[in-house]
Amino acid sequence: MTCPLYNSGEIFMLKRSLLSFCFVGLLITSSIFLNSCGMQSIPQSLNEVDASWAEVLNQYKRRSDLIPNLVETVKGYASHEKGTLEAVIAARAAATQVKIDPTNLDPAAMKKFMDTQSSLGGALSRLMMVTEQYPNLKADQNFKDLQVQLEGTENRITVARNRYIRSVQQFNDLVTVPPTSWYNSLFLHHQKKPQFEVENYNEVKEAPKVKF
Amino acid sequence: MKPKLKFILSCICYSVLILSLNFSSPLGLTKEIPNISLPVYDEVGLLSRETTNELNQKLIDVFKRSEVQLQVMILNSLENENLEDYSIRVVEKLKLGNQKSEKGVLLLLALQERKIRIEVGRGLEGDLTDLESNRIIEFMGTYLRHKDFDSAILIAVSQILTCAKVENLNQYGLDNTIATDFQATNQFILRITIILFLFFIGFFWVMVFINRNRYRTGFGGYNSENIFRHNNSSYHGRSSGSFGNFRGGGSWGGGGGSFGGGGSSGSW
Numbered sequence: 326m327t328c329p330l331y332n333s334g335e336i337f338m339l340k341r342s343l344l345s346f347c348f349v350g351l352l353i354t355s356s357i358f359l360n361s362c363g364m365q366s367i368p369q370s371l372n373e374v375d376a377s378w379a380e381v382l383n384q385y386k387r388r389s390d391l392i393p394n395l396v397e398t399v400k401g402y403a404s405h406e407k408g409t410l411e412a413v414i415a416a417r418a419a420a421t422q423v424k425i426d427p428t429n430l431d432p433a434a435m436k437k438f439m440d441t442q443s444s445l446g447g448a449l450s451r452l453m454m455v456t457e458q459y460p461n462l463k464a465d466q467n468f469k470d471l472q473v474q475l476e477g478t479e480n481r482i483t484v485a486r487n488r489y490i491r492s493v494q495q496f497n498d499l500v501t502v503p504p505t506s507w508y509n510s511l512f513l514h515h516q517k518k519p520q521f522e523v524e525n526y527n528e529v530k531e532a533p534k535v536k537f
Numbered sequence: 538m539k540p541k542l543k544f545i546l547s548c549i550c551y552s553v554l555i556l557s558l559n560f561s562s563p564l565g566l567t568k569e570i571p572n573i574s575l576p577v578y579d580e581v582g583l584l585s586r587e588t589t590n591e592l593n594q595k596l597i598d599v600f601k602r603s604e605v606q607l608q609v610m611i612l613n614s615l616e617n618e619n620l621e622d623y624s625i626r627v628v629e630k631l632k633l634g635n636q637k638s639e640k641g642v643l644l645l646l647a648l649q650e651r652k653i654r655i656e657v658g659r660g661l662e663g664d665l666t667d668l669e670s671n672r673i674i675e676f677m678g679t680y681l682r683h684k685d686f687d688s689a690i691l692i693a694v695s696q697i698l699t700c701a702k703v704e705n706l707n708q709y710g711l712d713n714t715i716a717t718d719f720q721a722t723n724q725f726i727l728r729i730t731i732i733l734f735l736f737f738i739g740f741f742w743v744m745v746f747i748n749r750n751r752y753r754t755g756f757g758g759y760n761s762e763n764i765f766r767h768n769n770s771s772y773h774g775r776s777s778g779s780f781g782n783f784r785g786g787g788s789w790g791g792g793g794g795s796f797g798g799g800g801s802s803g804s805w
Contacts, residue, residue, distance in 0.1 A: 476801070484798030
């Protein structure tokens with residue numbers, strides 16, 4: 326039976342506009358859904374983790390680069406302290422040799438890396454304690470400059486590590502908490518990343534802050 | 538509304554309120570970061586009003602012209618928090634400097650602990666190095682130990698901006714001649730004081746000489762003024778008058794600059 330209000334042409338137009346309306350609506354809702362599901366946020370978070378880890382490595386390298394100059398300056402005044410100086414040189418060599426691939430951060434490799442860096446930090450703090458007995462060394466301008474630079478570098482290391490921890494936490498949240506975790510388990514299959522573990526963290530943190 | 542329904546609704550409201558309070562109350566483990574809208578945040582009132590207004594106006598202008606955003610923050614106490622931890626939290630909240638050039642700097646003083654920190658943004662790390670920051674802090678120490686806070690902050694600001702290669706600093710009166718000007722002003726005041734002292738001595742003897750016949754036990758009239766009165770605001774520099782209370786015109790902070798932990802700490 327024919328519809329009393331509209332003719333067939335108008336019905337066709339109505340159906341068409343309804344269809345296009347539905348199509349547009351579907352596009353909008355699907356794009357919102359896709360954006361919030363992790364399609365963008367998970368890769369972004371992953372990039373952030375890689376970038377912040379690179380920054381951590383960068384700051385450790387900066388500390389490592391300061392050490393030869395420090396050793397030479399101390400040698401000039403405290404050449405008898407061979408044991409302590411050699412410990413620093415050895416620790417630095419060990420730390421430089423441990424290469425860590427930023428894209429392959431498995432817990433074992435990271436632990437090894439952090440252990441070598443902790444030993445280096447420990448050797449450095451022992452060296453700084455030893456230098457207390459040499460007032461001429463402490464008054465040397467070069468030594469004072471190196472101390473300032475070392476403190477600055479240790480602070481940068483701390484900041485970089487905290488940022489890395491936050492980025493890993495954010496990534497792990499995305500990968501484990503719905504709805505982004507659903508997207509991950511369906512399409513991306515990323516594993517949760519190991520959180521930053523530093524044994525004797527308090528010791529390492531205290532390393533540069535030696536009271537003179 | 539029915540009384541029963543009203544009762545249920547009010548129960549829900551109260552429980553929501555209590556729950557929200559429980560979850561939103563801070564644990565109090567870290568020191569709160571205050572809301573900051575002007576370049577100079579002085580919660581102790583360490584700086585004189587003229588200096589504060591002068592700096593507010595000039596630092597906002599410097600930011601507009603050169604993208605260098607310097608925040609001066611004077612706290613009463615760190616409340617047991619570590620100086621560097623607090624400093625990095627502040628700059629992460631304030632995001633000093635633009636997202637592009639990242640030229641933010643924080644000059645932080647904690648009065649009770651007598652600690653200073655200069656926190657340098659990524660864009661300035663090449664110019665305002667850790668060594669330079671430390672040098673500035675040592676320089677400030679001299680003035681701070683003499684409790685000349687205005688000069689200490691002004692000199693620190695001028696040296697930070699000079700290191701950051703901000704152009705045309707002399708138009709703000711914030712160029713490097715501040716330190717030498719201060720010494721010159723000091724010497725000038727000293728000379729004037731000596732001259733006045735000699736004058737008073739001479740005057741005293743003249744009066745004694747004139748009145749030697751009428752000299753009695755009392756010598757009323759001459760009150761021993763403290764000529765060497767140290768004027769706390771002796772540094773006038775090139776302050777261009779007072780602006781009343783300076784209210785920030787545009788927005789300050791939240792530019793998006795990031796910090797890498799560079800800079801230096803010290804104490805006085």
